[in-house]
Amino acid sequence: MPPRDQLSAASPTDVVDATVLVLDAVRLAGARSRSEIAERTGLGRAVVAQRSGELAAVGLIVEGGTGPSTGGRPPRHLGFGAEAGYLLTADLGASSIDVALADLSGRIRAHRAEPSDIAAGPDIVLGRVEAMFAELTANEPPAAGGLWGVGLGVPGPVEFETGRPVAPPIMPGWDDYPIRERFETRLGAPVWVDNDVNVMAMGDWRAGVAQGHRNVVFVKIGTGIGAGLISDGQLHRGSQGSAGDVGHIQVVEDGVVCRCGNVGCLEALAGGHALARDAEMLAREGRSPVLARALAEGRSPTAQDVAAAAGRGDPASVELLQHSARYVGGMLATVVNLFNPSLIVIGGGVAGAGDLYLATIRQTVYRRSLPLATRRLQILPSSLGPLAGVIGAAAMVADELFSREQLAATLARHGASGAGARGRDRGMSLLAASAAATGQTRQQGSRRVHVEERS
Numbered sequence: 159m160p161p162r163d164q165l166s167a168a169s170p171t172d173v174v175d176a177t178v179l180v181l182d183a184v185r186l187a188g189a190r191s192r193s194e195i196a197e198r199t200g201l202g203r204a205v206v207a208q209r210s211g212e213l214a215a216v217g218l219i220v221e222g223g224t225g226p227s228t229g230g231r232p233p234r235h236l237g238f239g240a241e242a243g244y245l246l247t248a249d250l251g252a253s254s255i256d257v258a259l260a261d262l263s264g265r266i267r268a269h270r271a272e273p274s275d276i277a278a279g280p281d282i283v284l285g286r287v288e289a290m291f292a293e294l295t296a297n298e299p300p301a302a303g304g305l306w307g308v309g310l311g312v313p314g315p316v317e318f319e320t321g322r323p324v325a326p327p328i329m330p331g332w333d334d335y336p337i338r339e340r341f342e343t344r345l346g347a348p349v350w351v352d353n354d355v356n357v358m359a360m361g362d363w364r365a366g367v368a369q370g371h372r373n374v375v376f377v378k379i380g381t382g383i384g385a386g387l388i389s390d391g392q393l394h395r396g397s398q399g400s401a402g403d404v405g406h407i408q409v410v411e412d413g414v415v416c417r418c419g420n421v422g423c424l425e426a427l428a429g430g431h432a433l434a435r436d437a438e439m440l441a442r443e444g445r446s447p448v449l450a451r452a453l454a455e456g457r458s459p460t461a462q463d464v465a466a467a468a469g470r471g472d473p474a475s476v477e478l479l480q481h482s483a484r485y486v487g488g489m490l491a492t493v494v495n496l497f498n499p500s501l502i503v504i505g506g507g508v509a510g511a512g513d514l515y516l517a518t519i520r521q522t523v524y525r526r527s528l529p530l531a532t533r534r535l536q537i538l539p540s541s542l543g544p545l546a547g548v549i550g551a552a553a554m555v556a557d558e559l560f561s562r563e564q565l566a567a568t569l570a571r572h573g574a575s576g577a578g579a580r581g582r583d584r585g586m587s588l589l590a591a592s593a594a595a596t597g598q599t600r601q602q603g604s605r606r607v608h609v610e611e612r613s
């Protein structure tokens with residue numbers, strides 16, 4: 159086997175793979191010197207020096223001061239160049255928009271939120287997202303390297319390859335809408351779109367309670383119910399992008415019709431929409447004086463009213479929440495037996511109902527799953543609250559930009575600007591050559607070729 163330092167023998171694919179390894183060692187694994195990178199990646203020192211030099215040329219690796227000497231020459235500290243550019247992300251909910259400006263490490267530098275109705279359709283909702291993005295960049299002086307990528311989470315099934323919603327039950331007018339193309343045209347940066355629960359799962363996995371776990375189920379219990387799966391250290395989207403759509407698992411033979419058109423779905427029995435519907439019935443039938451107050455105020459009780467009333471000890475509301483939690487717990491017991499996660503994260507508005515809700519879910523899961531599957535299983539609330547989506551969308555975009563498939567294109571896009579003069583050194587041209595080579599072999603006919611051509 160030839161030594162890994164023989165660069166002249168390296169194929170373009172090897173060059174890109176080594177660059178991804180070096181960048182990930184600094185970006186995700188916290189390597190702080192060239193020798194640490196070599197240790198973590200198993201690459202030879204000369205390869206590490208060359209790859210990190212190229213990454214430094216576009217600002218993705220920055221050099222700090224020197225570290226303590228262990229006898230020889232003191233090592234130079236390295237860090238990830240999170241400020242080389244910025245990302246814009248949006249988390250669209252059924253009734254809200256959250257947007258954020260993040261650095262390339264996914265750290266949120268500015269955040270805005272406003273109420274919104276997803277059913278108003280893509281032109282109105284995405285128009286607001288664009289206006290909110292513009293406010294963010296106007297108020298927060300963004301990195302000199304400019305916008306590197308955009309990420310969006312939407313509350314429905316998304317075909318990840320095309321970035322288009324597919325028959326989303328609560329998003330009338332959005333079916334097959336070209337969200338990616340719209341933002342790529344208007345913002346001139348690559349765009350990724352995913353289901354909102356997937357991006358929330360990414361958020362808690364990268365920056366919240368799920369850090370360090372390799373098999374995680376993130377369940378969002380909001381107006382609807384969905385799950386995001388981290389499987390063996392990767393977000394599991396399934397073959398079309400619809401993995402984790404647990405809200406439409408049938409949990410009773412007959413009963414209420416779901417918004418998806420089927421009967422007896424989990425979401426139709428236990429989601430926030432279902433809680434509000436049942437709360438209104440209880441209020442009208444005089445079975446909950448606390449919930450009836452909403453009617454007296456001239457409005458229908460909401461899932462939040464149920465949580466507040468349960469907190470004050472209203473027996474009918476406590477019963478409603480427990481009913482919902484038992485259905486969710488029953489679904490999760492099945493998922494646990496199938497998937498064997500080490501952690502279940504519970505997020506979304508209804509999950510914020512409090513300890514009783516979480517306790518009932520835990521009780522049901524532990525009672526109904528196999529002992530081996532629950533021996534080390536933890537069930538915890540999400541630690542990121544309403545920011546989980548925008549944080550996760552930023553992590554998704556960064557992971558895509560710096561992936562084996564995209565890194566060469568990312569560097570080709572940003573090598574000529576920002577770090578300009580330095581980017582034209584020998585290392586950069588080597589990588590650009592490999593970008594062209596892998597671009598032809600790997601990305602022909604792929605979904606992002608047009609972005610590369612434009613830049």
Ligand SMILES: [Zn+2]
Nearest residue numbers: 406416418423
């Ligand atoms: Zn359904």
